[in-house]
Every structure is written in C-alpha cells, then in structure tokens.
Amino acid sequence: MLFLGILQSIKMAFKSIRSNKLRSVLTMLGIIIGVSSVIILVSIAQGSSKNITSQINQLGKNLLTVNTYSTDLELTDDTISQLGKLSGVKAVSPIVSGRVNVRKDRTTSQVSVIGTNASYSDVRDTKVSRGRFITDLDIEYRQKIAVLGSETAETFFGVNNPVGEYIQLNGNSYKVVGVLASKGSSLGQSGDNVVIVPLSTGQLLAGSTSISTVYLQGKSESQMNFVMNEVKMKLAALFPGKSNDYGVTNQQDVMDTMSSVTNTMTMLLGGIASISLLVGGIGIMNIMLVSVSERTKEIGIRKAIGAKRKDILLQFLIESVVLSAMGGMIGILLGLGCGKMVSTFMNMSISFSAPVILYSFLFSLIVGVVFGVFPANKASKLNPIQALRSGA
Amino acid sequence: MDKPIIQINNMSKTYQLGGETVHALNNVSLEINKGEFLAIIGPSGSGKSTLMNMLGCLDHPDQGSYLLDGKEIGKMTDNQLAAIRNQKIGFIFQNFNLLSKLTALENVELPLIYAGASAGERHKRAMDSLNKVGLKERAGHLPAQLSGGQQQRVAIARALAGQPAILLADEPTGALDSKTSKEILKLMQQLNELGHTIILITHDLEIAKQAKRMVSIQDGELQENGGALLGDFAIY
Incomplete structure (x- = not known):
C-alpha cells in the first residue's frame, strides 16, 4: 500500500515537474553543475594521480636506491x-x-x-x-x-x-x-x-x-x-x-608522498565541487518553498478530500527528490561527456571511478531530501480551511 | 426512524478578530437524518462557513459535541479528521476546486488514492461516478477544457467517488449561470432520490427552496425553518 502510494507520488511529482519545465530545469541546474563538476574534477585528479603512479612504477618495481654523497x-x-x-x-x-x-x-x-x-x-x-x-x-x-x-x-x-x-x-x-x-x-x-x-x-x-x-x-x-x-x-x-655520507631511498616512500599529495588534491577538488552541490540544494529548497505557496489551494483541496499530513509531506518530498535525482543523472552524463572532451582535447589523462559517480549521485539525492524536508513540512502543516480560502 | 446521521449538540465556536470576540456559532444543535436534503441558509458573516467547516470536519468546535455516523468528531486528531473527511464526506465547492493539472478522471480518483484503493478499483469507481453525473465521455479532459457546469459535475463525481455518508455542497451554484445552476440542482435532487444525504449551504433562498428541509443561521444561531424567518431572507 505504501509502495503504491510512493509510486503514485512519483507520478504526480513528474507531472508537476513537467508542467513547469523551464523552472524545473533551472532548479536542477545547480545539482547538474554540482554533480558534473564533482565527477570532472575528481576524475582529472585521479587521472593525474594514476599517471604519476605509473611513471614512478616505470622506474622499477620494489626499488631501493643507495646513494653516496x-x-x-x-x-x-x-x-x-x-x-x-x-x-x-x-x-x-x-x-x-x-x-x-x-x-x-x-x-x-x-x-x-x-x-x-x-x-x-x-x-x-x-x-x-x-x-x-x-x-x-x-x-x-x-x-x-x-x-x-x-x-x-x-x-x-x-x-x-x-x-x-x-x-x-x-x-x-x-x-x-x-x-x-x-x-x-x-x-x-x-x-x-x-x-x-x-x-x-x-x-x-x-x-x-x-x-x-x-x-x-x-x-x-x-x-x-x-x-x-x-x-x-x-x-x-x-x-x-x-x-x-650515504642515503637510502625507498621507491615506496616517493610513491606514498606522491599519492598523499594527489589524494589531498582529489579531496580538495571534490570538496570545492561539493559546495556547488550544496548551493544547488539550496536552489531546490527555494523553488520548493515557492511551489508550496503557489500551490496552497491545491494542498487545501487535497486535505479537504482526505490527504493526511504524511501524504502531503511525501508528495513534496518526493518532488524535490525527483528533481535532485534527475539533476544528478543529467549531471553524471554531463560530467562523463565533459570529462571525455577534456581528456581528448586537452590531452589530460582522466580516470572515472564508479564509486565517485555513485557517491555524487547519492549526495545529490541526500541534498534533495535534506532541502526538501523543510518546504514539505511547511506544506503538510497548512490548515485546510485557510489553504482553501487562498486565492491561488 | 434510524439514528440521525449527523447529531450536533450545543456546539459553540468563537474567533478573535481584531481584538473582538466573534461568536461564529452559538449553542447550535442540529440533527440530520440519512437521506435528507437539507439547505442551510444565511447571509455572509452569519456563521454559515464556520458551520460548514464543522460539518465538514475541517475544524474543531470549542464546545459541544458532533456525532457523525455515530462517531464523536470533536476530540479527533487532524489525521483522524482527514480519514473521516475521506470516508464520510464529499465536498462540493463554489469554484469547483478541481486540480487543474489533472484530468477529470484523475480528479475523481484523488479521494480514492488517499483511501488507498488499488488502481483498478480506483478507475472503476471513478468511472462509475463520472457516469452518474453524465460525463463519462469527458474523463480524459482537463478542467480547463470543460465548461463551468461540467467542472462542477466532475467535482460532484469526485465527492461521490468515495461513497461518503453525506455530500456537503458550499454554494455549489455560486459560480454558474442560472441555466447551469438549475441543471446542477436537478442533479443534486436526483442524487438525493438515489439515497444520498445532501447538505446545501447557500445564501440564496431560491436555491435553498429546492431542498426538502431548510434551516437558517444568523449571528451564529440556528433556527429550524419557520415561515416568519423566510420573509427576512427573501431579501438576500
């Protein structure tokens, strides 16, 4: 029963997203840019890290060097x-x-x-x-x-x-x-x-x-x-x-230093890109709040004919999650496409990793939930009498 | 006779409005039996809307009791009230209040979604309802593609879909021309003859007269229809 309700809510969410195409696209843009930049930046960082690792490995495997000074x-x-x-x-x-x-x-x-x-x-x-x-x-x-x-x-x-x-x-x-x-x-x-x-x-x-x-x-x-x-x-x-007068260097040490540098770089780039994902989430919250006040009357009607608080909450929450999920998916495609272009045209080595793609997508979903809760809660708390009386 | 479907005892409701206390309902008592067609008539500001909100389980009374179909409503939580509205009450509004992005059929299905009916059952019962109001062929139309009268018929079909105990119509003809109004009223009379309990709220005496029984409300006080009062309302 609950599953049916969610399926129904997803259908309704798509309907309301479709009916406001331009606004939905603009809202998703924040998430799209966020997810794709996470993917592009992290792939570039991981690509260069892989590059460095293979270069170091080319010098020989399990190598120790003894030098005299x-x-x-x-x-x-x-x-x-x-x-x-x-x-x-x-x-x-x-x-x-x-x-x-x-x-x-x-x-x-x-x-x-x-x-x-x-x-x-x-x-x-x-x-x-x-x-x-x-x-x-x-x-x-x-x-x-x-x-x-x-x-x-x-x-x-x-x-x-x-x-x-x-x-x-x-x-x-x-x-x-x-x-x-x-x-x-x-x-x-x-x-x-x-x-x-x-x-x-x-x-x-x-x-x-x-x-x-x-x-x-x-x-x-x-x-x-x-x-x-x-x-x-x-x-x-x-x-x-x-x-x-002499020194012993371990190839592994060089490698570890290098990978700690590139790891820091990856984290940094990923972090910066994640901030734009967060900003995208705030965009979703903003639009959802507008949507709630625009649809006060609709909420009133739904409540009058028997929608419970959780029904309204779920409807708006699912709408924001569907928005962020769509944004996330488009962002993944855009990120992969742009990454390919960067590697082809700028001759940079790029390494896409499935976990990063998955995490950025999950992060966009979480953003949708977190920033959708507040507007959805606001909608669900509306008094049906006042909502019905509103002009919209 | 059966137990009354609606039993209101000494119900009061006050509002604070601009520092003044307004007695929207003052010790109102009302009984409505199954199968009745009752009109509640009153001018604006008479407490008519408050009474409608009470009957429609949209609001809690300050005092008094409200038994709907044997259940005490006054102490229910908002979620319980939502369930009661869904199962017991069919709303018909002045400006139809259809969801503009949904088709006629989807609008009629809406209360059934909240009731948790399966997709197949929803479709069947919604089509039955649309058939009752004579709009089976318009099931796929959006409200904007329908005339005012047709929209109100869809709204009535939506009210019927959940097979509620009462139909609560708030100025159902207020936004319609006189010819369409007559059709809608006729439809309501037909539905009443089929056994539906209908409560019609209006300020228009001509419309109220279509009902079998009439009560009037003024300054929060309810009075069973008497010839003397009728004269007063004739001016509205």
Missing part, C-alpha cells in the same frame, strides 16, 4: 655483493654514470652513459626491443659493447637496425648489441636518450672506479620496509659513523 665513502664490489646477499634483496645493480661524446659518421651528440650489470634490466624494468642486454660475461671481459636507448638509436641510425653496427664513445669504437624499448620520460627524466655499457667498461669511460649509486630490488612489495631497514643496518655496520 661523499668521495670518502666508496661502494666497492665487496660492499655491493654483501648488500646483494641480504635476505630481502632479489637483485642488485651498481651504476657508474657520466656523459660521453657519441659519434656515428658525422652525427655527434652528448649522451648520458650508464655503466651497469645484467640485473639492471630487471631492477629498473628496462627491456630491449632489439638485440640483447648486457650480460655478466661482458663485464668480466670488459667488452666494448653498448645498448642504446630508443631515442639515441633513432638519432644515430634513423630507421635502420643499429644492432651489429659500431658507434664511437669518446673516440673508442663500441659495438651496438641492443636497443631499449621506449619508456617515455618519467618525472622529467628521459629514459630513452641513454647509452648503457658494461660496468667495467663504464668505469673506463668515466675514468673513475667509484660507484655512487646502487639500485636494489626487493623480493616483494610488502617487505620493502623490512628490506630498507636491513640495508640501512648493513650499511651502518660497514661504514660506522658515516651515516651522513
């Missing part, structure tokens, strides 16, 4: 192999880096060079698209071979296959054995304009044996804090009293 402190092969033996560490990859003059025929360019070992490919999530990566044997035999970043390969070889060709690094001839798959730039670093050589050869090129950076890959994401402590304790044992 002082020439006093030298990371030797021995130190590195000790770090590699720690229980939580899966792979270790020492780095020497510098810039070299690269020449091929008449093309010359300054390119950053990285001397490293075979594990680098896994640790830094760097795959070859052609040929092969450096092997540990190359390091042992100080092979003059090089793996080119995709952009470097294109600079010197164009569309030709560079594998098997030779290039000059600081005047010495190196055989190209592989080309890296393109990674794109991440966090301002181009991963594609690079030459990778065996660690031993790299030390020759850089004219220095000092290793300033070691990358460590943990075995699992959940253990990263444990591995970090393990590494710190090992280093503290190896270099007592020199804790200021």
Whole structure:
C-alpha cells in the first residue's frame, strides 16, 4: 500500500515537474553543475594521480636506491655483493654514470652513459626491443659493447637496425648489441636518450672506479620496509659513523608522498565541487518553498478530500527528490561527456571511478531530501480551511 | 426512524478578530437524518462557513459535541479528521476546486488514492461516478477544457467517488449561470432520490427552496425553518 502510494507520488511529482519545465530545469541546474563538476574534477585528479603512479612504477618495481654523497665513502664490489646477499634483496645493480661524446659518421651528440650489470634490466624494468642486454660475461671481459636507448638509436641510425653496427664513445669504437624499448620520460627524466655499457667498461669511460649509486630490488612489495631497514643496518655496520655520507631511498616512500599529495588534491577538488552541490540544494529548497505557496489551494483541496499530513509531506518530498535525482543523472552524463572532451582535447589523462559517480549521485539525492524536508513540512502543516480560502 | 446521521449538540465556536470576540456559532444543535436534503441558509458573516467547516470536519468546535455516523468528531486528531473527511464526506465547492493539472478522471480518483484503493478499483469507481453525473465521455479532459457546469459535475463525481455518508455542497451554484445552476440542482435532487444525504449551504433562498428541509443561521444561531424567518431572507 505504501509502495503504491510512493509510486503514485512519483507520478504526480513528474507531472508537476513537467508542467513547469523551464523552472524545473533551472532548479536542477545547480545539482547538474554540482554533480558534473564533482565527477570532472575528481576524475582529472585521479587521472593525474594514476599517471604519476605509473611513471614512478616505470622506474622499477620494489626499488631501493643507495646513494653516496661523499668521495670518502666508496661502494666497492665487496660492499655491493654483501648488500646483494641480504635476505630481502632479489637483485642488485651498481651504476657508474657520466656523459660521453657519441659519434656515428658525422652525427655527434652528448649522451648520458650508464655503466651497469645484467640485473639492471630487471631492477629498473628496462627491456630491449632489439638485440640483447648486457650480460655478466661482458663485464668480466670488459667488452666494448653498448645498448642504446630508443631515442639515441633513432638519432644515430634513423630507421635502420643499429644492432651489429659500431658507434664511437669518446673516440673508442663500441659495438651496438641492443636497443631499449621506449619508456617515455618519467618525472622529467628521459629514459630513452641513454647509452648503457658494461660496468667495467663504464668505469673506463668515466675514468673513475667509484660507484655512487646502487639500485636494489626487493623480493616483494610488502617487505620493502623490512628490506630498507636491513640495508640501512648493513650499511651502518660497514661504514660506522658515516651515516651522513650515504642515503637510502625507498621507491615506496616517493610513491606514498606522491599519492598523499594527489589524494589531498582529489579531496580538495571534490570538496570545492561539493559546495556547488550544496548551493544547488539550496536552489531546490527555494523553488520548493515557492511551489508550496503557489500551490496552497491545491494542498487545501487535497486535505479537504482526505490527504493526511504524511501524504502531503511525501508528495513534496518526493518532488524535490525527483528533481535532485534527475539533476544528478543529467549531471553524471554531463560530467562523463565533459570529462571525455577534456581528456581528448586537452590531452589530460582522466580516470572515472564508479564509486565517485555513485557517491555524487547519492549526495545529490541526500541534498534533495535534506532541502526538501523543510518546504514539505511547511506544506503538510497548512490548515485546510485557510489553504482553501487562498486565492491561488 | 434510524439514528440521525449527523447529531450536533450545543456546539459553540468563537474567533478573535481584531481584538473582538466573534461568536461564529452559538449553542447550535442540529440533527440530520440519512437521506435528507437539507439547505442551510444565511447571509455572509452569519456563521454559515464556520458551520460548514464543522460539518465538514475541517475544524474543531470549542464546545459541544458532533456525532457523525455515530462517531464523536470533536476530540479527533487532524489525521483522524482527514480519514473521516475521506470516508464520510464529499465536498462540493463554489469554484469547483478541481486540480487543474489533472484530468477529470484523475480528479475523481484523488479521494480514492488517499483511501488507498488499488488502481483498478480506483478507475472503476471513478468511472462509475463520472457516469452518474453524465460525463463519462469527458474523463480524459482537463478542467480547463470543460465548461463551468461540467467542472462542477466532475467535482460532484469526485465527492461521490468515495461513497461518503453525506455530500456537503458550499454554494455549489455560486459560480454558474442560472441555466447551469438549475441543471446542477436537478442533479443534486436526483442524487438525493438515489439515497444520498445532501447538505446545501447557500445564501440564496431560491436555491435553498429546492431542498426538502431548510434551516437558517444568523449571528451564529440556528433556527429550524419557520415561515416568519423566510420573509427576512427573501431579501438576500
């Protein structure tokens, strides 16, 4: 019976909304703008957050970085192999880096060079698209071979296959054995304009044996804090009293910082957009109050022929909820449409999430109820005699 | 004879109006039997509207009792009164008071919605009512598409739909021309002959005369129709 009554009330609500189209649309506009801006802004924020996360992940998964800041402190092969033996560490990859003059025929360019070992490919999530990566044997035999970043390969070889060709690094001839798959730039670093050589050869090129950076890959994401402590304790044992000369950074920490920043941004944008939803709710209340005073006579008639307080209350409440629900649905469509347009035309990454859409819709419903209660209550309390006597 | 359908005993109602106390009803007593066609006649300001509000269960009396169909109305809550209005009383207003956005049929269905009748039953009973007032063919029309007389017929159909104990008509012909007025009055007489109890409230003696019984009200006091009083009202 109650269900029937509500169905009937929804029908009546649609009737009265249809009979006042322009006003209904204007009333809904507040909710439409509110819901769609929540969706657009939150999707943009979540899109950029996803973007940043994937960029950080591109640097390598479960990555720990050990850096030295002082020439006093030298990371030797021995130190590195000790770090590699720690229980939580899966792979270790020492780095020497510098810039070299690269020449091929008449093309010359300054390119950053990285001397490293075979594990680098896994640790830094760097795959070859052609040929092969450096092997540990190359390091042992100080092979003059090089793996080119995709952009470097294109600079010197164009569309030709560079594998098997030779290039000059600081005047010495190196055989190209592989080309890296393109990674794109991440966090301002181009991963594609690079030459990778065996660690031993790299030390020759850089004219220095000092290793300033070691990358460590943990075995699992959940253990990263444990591995970090393990590494710190090992280093503290190896270099007592020199804790200021080296640093250990956890990829996860960077990620957490970033995601806390983007979460704050998402909340902020969502919050601002929610305010417009609230303002939209006040618009609904305003119109419902006008509607109540316009329809005083109707309320009187309904009461005279037997409408109880709750019938009138329900009628006006449902009307405001139907208004806000319609506004919410149109707002969702508009938000999705505008979001798509923003991502297409402004080349922004956007990520729609079902919970956000659902929450903003529910919020608009709640707004309809909250701001509909006051006018509906006012209507239901009207005295039928006075209501019947009113001119409208 | 049966118990009277309406039994009012020593009912009083006062209003405060601009600092003055107005005795809208003063110790009024009235009995109306089932199947009667009663006219209540009085000039404006006589307490006629107050009496109508009381009869129609729209207002509470200050003093006295009101038994409608054996039930004491005076102490009921607003919601109980709404239910009583819905089940026992069919209102017919001067300016029809149809809902302009609903069709004739939907208007007639309205009291049945509040009574909680099912959709099928509502439709059937509303169509029956419309048939009684001869407007079955106009069921789908909006009030604005109907003439004044037709609108009042729809209003009468709406009053009939809930099968109420009494029909309460407040100046039902006040907004109609004389020809249509006659038709509406004729319809009411027919309904009375079918067994409906009708209370007609008017200031017009000519109309009041159509009823079988007449009471007059002046300054809040009710008097059973006497030849002497009739003369006084002839001027209205």
